[in-house]
Amino acid sequence: MASRAVTELENTKDCSQAGKALFCPSHPTEELRLFCEQCDQPVCQNCVIDRHRQHLYDFTGNVIRRHGDSLREVLKNTQEHMDTLKDVLSQIDDKGSAIHSRAEAVATEISLFASGYVKAIEEHRDRLLKQLEDLKVQKENLLHLQKARLQQLLLDMKTGVEFTERLLTSGSDLEILITKGAVASRLAKLNSIAYNTRPSVDDGIQFCPKKRAGQCGGYEVFGVVLNKAVDPSRCTLHGEGLHSACQNQLASFTLLCNDFMGERMVRGGEAVQVTIIHKDKRDCAVKPTVCDNNDGTYHISYSPEEAGLYACCVFVKGQHVQGSPFTLTVKTKFREHQGVFHCCTFCSSGGQKAARCACGGTMPGGYQGCGHGYGHKGHPGCPHWSCCGQLKKSSECLGGPPSDLSQKSLLRTVTL
Structure with a gap:
C-alpha cells in the first residue's frame, strides 16, 4: 500500500488536487485520517474497525511530526550520500582526464626513448662494423707483409738452391772449391733468418652479443668484437695439485688460456675438458670439476679416492694444452x-x-x-x-x- 501511495503521489504532485484529501483504496468513500503504527501506513475509520482492529493507531495530525522528522533525517543522509557520490563522480572524471593526459605523456616518453635507443643501437652497430673493418684490414695488412717477406725469402732461397745445384752438377772442381765458401755462407744466412712457421695473425674474430659494451648516446648497449682466439699449445697449467695430491683430499690447479702470440685471454667460454685416469686401474677415474672464471682462467679441482699414478689430460677445443698429458701422483696419507x-x-x-x-x-x-x-x-x-x-x-x-x-x-x- 505504501508503494501505491508513493506512485499516486508521484502522479499527482504537479496537479492542483495534490493538497486535497486522500481516500482509502479499500473504502473509497472514507478519507485517510488515521495512521496505523503497527502497519506503518495511513488508514480510514472503517479499516480500524475491520483489518486493523487490534493495532495501535492515531490521527495523522498527531504522528506527522514524529514520522516527518524521521523521514527528514533519512532525507538528509540520502542528500549527503548524493553529494558524496557527485564528488566521487567528479573525481572519476578528473582521474580519467589525468590518466588520458598521463598516458599521452608516457607514450611520448616511450617514443622518444625508443627513438633514442634505436639511434644508439644503430650508432653502436656502425661502431662495431667500423671496428670489425679496421681489424680485418689490420690482419690482412699483417698477412700481406708476412707474405711479401716470406715470398722474398723463398725467392732468395730458390735462387741460392738453383745456383748451388748448377754449381754442383756443372761446375768444375776448382769452381766448386773457389765459390764454396760464399755459397755456403749465403745459404747459411738464408737458413738462419727467423720467421714464423704459421701465419702471423689468426682468424679469431668473434662477436659476443651478451657482453656489456658500455654507454652509447646515454644508453647501455651490448655486444663486443673480440680479436683473440685461444691456442691450446700456448695454454699453461699452474698449481700445487698439478702433479701431486693426497687420497680423499681436495686438490686443484689452474688452466691459463693464451692466444697464438702467448698473450693472456681475458674472457671465458672455451671448451675445456679434463680427464684423470688411474694408470694401473683403467676403470678407476676421477671426475674433476672445471670452473670457468670468465677471465681466461679455469679452476680445476678433484678429489682422488685411490692412491697411485694417474694420467691427467687437459684439452682445450679438443687439443692437448702445453704439458698435457702429465703424470699425477696421489699419496696414501697427508703428512x-x-x-x-x-x-x-x-x-x-x-x-x-x-x-x-x-x-x-x-x-x-x-x-x-x-x-x-x-x-x-x-x-x-x-x-x-x-x-x-x-x-x-x-x-x-x-x-x-x-x-x-x-x-x-x-x-x-x-x-x-
Whole structure:
C-alpha cells in the first residue's frame, strides 16, 4: 500500500488536487485520517474497525511530526550520500582526464626513448662494423707483409738452391772449391733468418652479443668484437695439485688460456675438458670439476679416492694444452706437521739460544735458531714450519729436522 501511495503521489504532485484529501483504496468513500503504527501506513475509520482492529493507531495530525522528522533525517543522509557520490563522480572524471593526459605523456616518453635507443643501437652497430673493418684490414695488412717477406725469402732461397745445384752438377772442381765458401755462407744466412712457421695473425674474430659494451648516446648497449682466439699449445697449467695430491683430499690447479702470440685471454667460454685416469686401474677415474672464471682462467679441482699414478689430460677445443698429458701422483696419507708455524725460533722460544729450527737458519750472538732476517737462509723473515721449514701453513710436512739437532732443542721449539 505504501508503494501505491508513493506512485499516486508521484502522479499527482504537479496537479492542483495534490493538497486535497486522500481516500482509502479499500473504502473509497472514507478519507485517510488515521495512521496505523503497527502497519506503518495511513488508514480510514472503517479499516480500524475491520483489518486493523487490534493495532495501535492515531490521527495523522498527531504522528506527522514524529514520522516527518524521521523521514527528514533519512532525507538528509540520502542528500549527503548524493553529494558524496557527485564528488566521487567528479573525481572519476578528473582521474580519467589525468590518466588520458598521463598516458599521452608516457607514450611520448616511450617514443622518444625508443627513438633514442634505436639511434644508439644503430650508432653502436656502425661502431662495431667500423671496428670489425679496421681489424680485418689490420690482419690482412699483417698477412700481406708476412707474405711479401716470406715470398722474398723463398725467392732468395730458390735462387741460392738453383745456383748451388748448377754449381754442383756443372761446375768444375776448382769452381766448386773457389765459390764454396760464399755459397755456403749465403745459404747459411738464408737458413738462419727467423720467421714464423704459421701465419702471423689468426682468424679469431668473434662477436659476443651478451657482453656489456658500455654507454652509447646515454644508453647501455651490448655486444663486443673480440680479436683473440685461444691456442691450446700456448695454454699453461699452474698449481700445487698439478702433479701431486693426497687420497680423499681436495686438490686443484689452474688452466691459463693464451692466444697464438702467448698473450693472456681475458674472457671465458672455451671448451675445456679434463680427464684423470688411474694408470694401473683403467676403470678407476676421477671426475674433476672445471670452473670457468670468465677471465681466461679455469679452476680445476678433484678429489682422488685411490692412491697411485694417474694420467691427467687437459684439452682445450679438443687439443692437448702445453704439458698435457702429465703424470699425477696421489699419496696414501697427508703428512701432518709436527712443529709450529712461526716467524723465527728466537720469538717462539722466548729468546733461548739453544732453540733450533728445521730451516737450518742461525743467528749471530750464539743463537742456534733462526731470527728476523739474520742467518735465515732461504727463509728471510718469512713464517715457516719449525719441523721442516715449509713456508705454506697448509702444506704437507717434508720430514723431520736436520739430524744434528738434539731432541731437547727440537722439543723446545715444537712445544713453544
